[in-house]
Amino acid sequence: MDVESDRVIDARGSYCPGPLMELIKAIKEEDVGRVIEVWSSDESSAKDIPEWVKKAGHELIGVFKESDYWRIVVRKTK
Amino acid sequence: MGKLAIVLASGELEKIQAASTIASVASTLGNEVVVFATMDGLMAFRKDVVENRTWKTAGELGKGMLESGAPLFIDTLRQAKEVGNIKIYACGMIMDMLKMKLDDFVDIFDDVVGVSAFLGMVEDAQVLFI
Numbered sequence A: 001m002d003v004e005s006d007r008v009i010d011a012r013g014s015y016c017p018g019p020l021m022e023l024i025k026a027i028k029e030e031d032v033g034r035v036i037e038v039w040s041s042d043e044s045s046a047k048d049i050p051e052w053v054k055k056a057g058h059e060l061i062g063v064f065k066e067s068d069y070w071r072i073v074v075r076k077t078k
Numbered sequence B: 001m002g003k004l005a006i007v008l009a010s011g012e013l014e015k016i017q018a019a020s021t022i023a024s025v026a027s028t029l030g031n032e033v034v035v036f037a038t039m040d041g042l043m044a045f046r047k048d049v050v051e052n053r054t055w056k057t058a059g060e061l062g063k064g065m066l067e068s069g070a071p072l073f074i075d076t077l078r079q080a081k082e083v084g085n086i087k088i089y090a091c092g093m094i095m096d097m098l099k100m101k102l103d104d105f106v107d108i109f110d111d112v113v114g115v116s117a118f119l120g121m122v123e124d125a126q127v128l129f130i
Helices: A018-029 A043-056 B013-027 B039-043 B047-050 B060-068 B075-081 B093-096 B114-120
Strands: A007-009 A035-040 A059-065 A070-075 B002-007 B032-037 B085-090 B111-113 B126-129
Touching: A007 A018, A018 B075, A035 A043, A043 A070, A043 B032, A070 B032, A070 B047, A070 B060, B002 B013, B002 B039, B002 B075, B002 B111, B013 B032, B013 B060, B013 B075, B013 B085, B032 B114, B039 B085, B039 B093, B075 B085, B085 B093, B093 B114
Parallel strands: A007 A035, B002 B032, B002 B126, B032 B085, B085 B111
Antiparallel strands: A035 A070, A059 A070
């Protein structure tokens, strides 16, 4: 799936909840409709960030596995 | 959602780390979170302890966390204060007893409160004691 992200956060090397907290900060800063992706080398973050996105009511565009990290792509919806 | 209160009484890094992670994420999901640091849990926020990373650990896991150099609970709580609804309070009784001031601790506390004030804040909250 090819979605152009407006902002990329490279949180590789950080552990739960680091990548999530960085994503949340970016979501707060960006406007509604913007697409933000966070890169995480931490598998638990790749699984847990979508849970947060669902609970917070944003749109999960997808979780994409790269060689040794995950790209979690989210659209801010409110 | 609801209101979550965490009494942080343990000084063990593993417990503080787990509690802070839960508190921080909860604070970003529409919950009001209150952390009350007391006893050894308060001492974990002393400036010298934080600067030298000399927290008590329960065992190998905590030592590994220290050695990894990964950001720990102080950083997580600071991020949560930026983006979430979280207040962190220091226990006044311990500070009186040990003649300590807020200045002896890292800059993270919203205020110093006693047990009555804390109980007033958490009347309608789910309370976790750690």
